[in-house]
Amino acid sequence: MYIVPEREIGALMTRASAFDAVEKVFAAMASGEAYNFPVIREAIGHEEALYGFKGGFDRAGLSLGLKAGGYWPNNLQKHGEINHQSTVFLFDPDTGKVAAMVGGNLLTALRTAAASSVSIAHLARKDAKVMGMVGAGHQATFQLRAALEQRSFEKVIGWNYHPEMLPNIEKVANEAGLPFEAVPLDGMREADVIVSITSAFAPSLMAAHVSPGTHLACMGTDTKGKQEVDAALLAAATVFTDEIAQSVSIGEAQHAIAQNLMTEADIHQIGAVINGTHPGRKSADEITLFDGTGVGLQDLAVAAAVVDLAIEKGIAIKVDV
């Protein structure tokens, strides 16, 4: 088997490779070649930790395995380690033997950024100029960096509940040679593409804050109760997601469905757009919304890509098990 330690991922994995891996596996999910297993998520009653497993199998890419780990809220303070900790384990689908172990922390950030980036590539207007960010934490920098590669943006605008964090994303915009402007929420009407990446439990971005023709990627809601955007926005938009079962239960769509503003049948797999079986955006003034919930298959896909890169560069640690 091969081991790719967390410390090697940064130099190995590219946004382009993460984009390709995530786009392919979303396509495989929509064509029925790849599926996610039920998610295990447990409050273990120790260190206030949430721990669990996200597994799946991709018959097209032949990726089998799981991401294991979770959220240890006291890590940074007690151990100087980041609070989200995960590891990806890949298995040989022909024999059931363990094939690789890969640090999953940076990969999780990259695959989450790749997901909104894939949605922008397939759903945003080609002439999008203004990129809007709702959220400015650590993960927001990953989302923005990947988003900016998908269209010829001319400006980034951003809002955050804690405005003192906006320099995080201003820095990313400037690195891409783009001006940055802090805006109030109604300033988001200027945006052609909006990525929301917060951990809010109440909506901040309302329907009135979004102009016709916008593509919106809601990336923060992955738990029952979380909510980033007005449920009316989902009713007004054409809604896409990574995994419909998660969108309706733990994603942004949970609220619009609970309020009878839409049904599960109104939600489309982003993979169907990639595969060409759904037309995607149909007009310049349509609002498209991607409800990104995060699936184990994304983790397996980027981990499999990184293992290939690590073997190619002679960095993978080979252990005879």
Place this chain on the structure above:
Amino acid sequence: MYIVPEREIGALMTRASAFDAVEKVFAAMASGEAYNFPVIREAIGHEEALYGFKGGFDRAGLSLGLKAGGYWPNNLQKHGEINHQSTVFLFDPDTGKVAAMVGGNLLTALRTAAASSVSIAHLARKDAKVMGMVGAGHQATFQLRAALEQRSFEKVIGWNYHPEMLPNIEKVANEAGLPFEAVPLDGMREADVIVSITSAFAPSLMAAHVSPGTHLACMGTDTKGKQEVDAALLAAATVFTDEIAQSVSIGEAQHAIAQNLMTEADIHQIGAVINGTHPGRKSADEITLFDGTGVGLQDLAVAAAVVDLAIEKGIAIKVDV
């Protein structure tokens, strides 16, 4: 982190160590200090494989993690590898970081043998003399070897659907210095302890084949539909199990409950006997029955023990992740 490859387990792990680990974790399960997560088990649609995860957390032993793997029915024929393949991953419960990876194939055999062995230690009559085996496959040799250490047995008797396999267990009996006798099923009336370890979907051992005072460990039924013994036997016995939720759904008790011969309230945790909160056997003519279904915590417990042994002996492979 530490890696203990499959090839090292045989020389490292002892039956005594497996017994201790399994006894402790059964006790922790009964006292509420340890619990198993929901089991993931998927027919992945490739190589006819069943793949999944059995996880858990033991607050007493501080074991957190999972066994991942499954059943690849074509392995032996296609790859010269055994069909059951599994790997155990342990995590640091204080930080969520991966702590160890351990080959799980032999450990699974040893922890399954340890479970019936623990049940014999706590439930069989002290004066048990005749050990009965129903089943004579590869796993039966592990069960018998561990069972024989629990009482001063004087004879082993055995029955198997394919009698030509009986020499497997005769060899184990003889190695322990005991005579072996092949018997028809009604010959099992002579046994003081019976271990059943088959993969049958219909009962072979009937109530009439079992004498008063016998301790019976049913170790083969771990799936909906499987059945080794007459449901009437469970109704006649005091029933113990590793995990009640599994006993009623995928264990031997599923059938007695479906036939209204008993209820979930009639099933006791073996850990309660270990902890002294259940008296266990109350008379010399009581039939006790252990419904061993197999839980992830057993795997974590023996894996944690083997990691300690491997570190102590300098055999564990240390990898800086």
